[in-house]
Amino acid sequence: MRVAYLDCYYGVTPRKLLSAIIDAGIEANILIEEMKKLNIPFEIDVKREKRGQNKATNIKLKSEEKRCPTTLKEIINLINLSYLESGIKSTVKLIYDKIGEVESKIHKEPKEKVHLYEVGQPKAILIVTGIVAGIKKLKIGEVYCSGLSLGSGNVKCSHGILSVPVPATSLLVKNIPTYALDIKGEMTTPLGTAIVSFLVKKNGHPRSGWGRIPLMFIERIGQGFGANDGPLPSEPLSIYLGRKRRTI
Template sequence: MKTAYFDCSSGIAGNMVLGALIDAGLELSFLKNELKKLGVLHYSLLVTKTKRGLVSGTHLNIKTEREKSPRHLKDILKIINQTKLSRDVKQLSSRIFKRLAEAEAKVHGEPISKIHFHEVGAVDAIIDIVGTAIGLEKLGIEKVYCSPIPTGHGTIKCAHGILPIPAPATVELLTGVPIYSSGIKGELVTPTGAAIITTIASDFIDMPRLKLETTGNGAGSRVYPSLVNFLRVYIGESFILSTRDTIVQIETNIDDLNPKSYGNVISKLMKAGALDAYTIPVTMKKGRQGIALTVLCEPDKRDAIVTRIFNLTTTFGTRIFLVPREKLSRKFKTVKTKYGKIKVKVGSLGQEVMTIAPEYEDYKKIAKKHHLPIQKVYKKITECL
C-alpha cells in the first residue's frame, strides 16, 4: 500500500504540505492545470527551491488579490464541487473545509452556516487544501500517517485580534492528537495545516515501516534561528502495521516427568513472568514418548525462567532463541452484557479492529455465578460485541 508519513518536527502549514508533495515528485505543471479547474479564483503560484539551514526543499508562495468579503463554507464548497476535478479530490477537499468550519464554529459558539473564514477562507487556503488533495491522488497515496505535532508559543495577530499560540481553532482541530511543546516562539501549526493533517492522517505515530521510494521537504515561510523549518514527507510501500518486538523462546524435551506435574509446572512458570507456556506431545529418540515444553518470555526474564524450568522439571538442558514477534495493538474495554460488565480484549492493525475477544476469567466467573455452560456464556457475550 502506498503510504505517506509526514514528519512535523518543525510544525505544519498548508503551503508546507503542498510544498512537500511537490518536492516529492508532484509535477508543478500538472498541479497548475488541475487547479485551473477552480475557475473563478485569481492567484499565482510562486514555487522556489530554497534552504532552511543547510537543508534544501520547496517553498510555495500563493499570490492572491485581496478578498472583497469573507467567504462562508457553502461558498467554498460551491467553488470546489462545481469544478471538473475528480470526485475523490472534491470529496477530500470538502471534508477538510468542513472540519475547519466545525472547529471555527465551536470556537466562536456560532452555527456553522454563520462562520466567516477570514484569512482561512482566502484563496491561498483553497489552493493549499485542494492542491493537497490533488497531490495525494496523483502520487497514488492510499494511506497517510503523521508524527506527533509540536506547538509553538506566544501570540499572533489575526482578524479576531491578538490570540495565543496555538490559535483556538488550531487547538480544537488538534483535540485527540498527540502534541508537545517545542519551546519555539511562533506559530508552528496553522489552522489550515491542522485541518489538512487531522483529516488525511489515519494515526499520529512514530514512523511506520516503509520501503522508502521518495521524500520531499516543504519549506515554511518563517525563518527561525534555532529551527530548520521544513515539513518532511516520506513516501513508500508500507509493511504490515503490526507492532514488532523480540522475545525469548525457551524449549526443552522431557520424557521422564509425571504427566500430572505439567499443570503445576506451567502455572509456576507463568507466575515467574512467562508470557506463555505450553506443551506438545513428541516422539523422541529410541521411540520414547515425551513432552516438548516451550516457554515465551521477555529477555530480562530469561534467567529466572530457565532456573524455574530446572527446579520444576527433570530436564538436563534447554534451547534458547531470540524470536521476532509481530503483534496486533491491544487494548482492553469493559462492555455491558445481560450478565453484567465484562472485560474484552481488542486487537487492532493500525486503525482497523481485527479481533475482539472476551477475557476467559471473566466469562468463566459469569458461567459459575449463573450455573451455565461456559460455551453458552461465551456465545451470548460475543453476540453483544
C-alpha cells in the first residue's frame, strides 16, 4: 500500500485535492465513472494549466441536477441509493457525518436535520466521491498532512458574511496544527478540513499524522489548483505518493 502526504501550505479545498489526485497520475475517466454511480448528471473539464510560475491540474465541474439535498439525512439517502461500491460509499457517508456533527453543535439542532447548504450541493457530493475513489484506486493506505493554512478576513456564504475561519472549520481543526498566512480569504474550507482530517492516519494519538512529511520514498507528485477567484489562485495543493521507510 502507498503512503500519501498532503502539502496544504496554501490551504485545502475539495476541488484542489481532487485536482491534485488526478495530477498524481490516475486516469480522470476512472474517477468520472465512479462519480457517475451517484446518478447525478454532471459535466467535468480536466486540464493541466499554468498560473504564474506553477503548472498543475485544474478541474471544473458543473451539474444541472435539480435535486439539492440540504440535510444530512437527505445527503446520506442520496449516497445510499447510489451504485458506489460499499467501501467508497461508507467513507463518503462518514465524511458527511463529520460535517453534520459540527454543524449540529453550531446550530444546536439534531445532526440529521441540520441544513448543509454549500456542502450539500450536488457538485460537492460528486467531488468528495471522486476524492475517496481516487484514494482507493491509487491504493493509498496511509495519509499524512501538513498543518492547514486557514486564511483570514471574511467570507460570504449562505449564512451571510462570516469571519475566517468559519465556525465549522474552527471546530474541525481541533487537535490539528494550523496557521494563518497574511492572506485575506478562506484558504481552507469546512469540507476540505473534514476530508483531510478523516483521511489522515491517527497512530493512537490525536496529533499523529500531522506536520512534516514522513520518511518515505517519493514515487509521484501531483499538484492541483482551486478556483481562479480564491485567495492565491496560482498556488496549488501538492500530494506526494510513495512508500514509507521505517528507518534511515
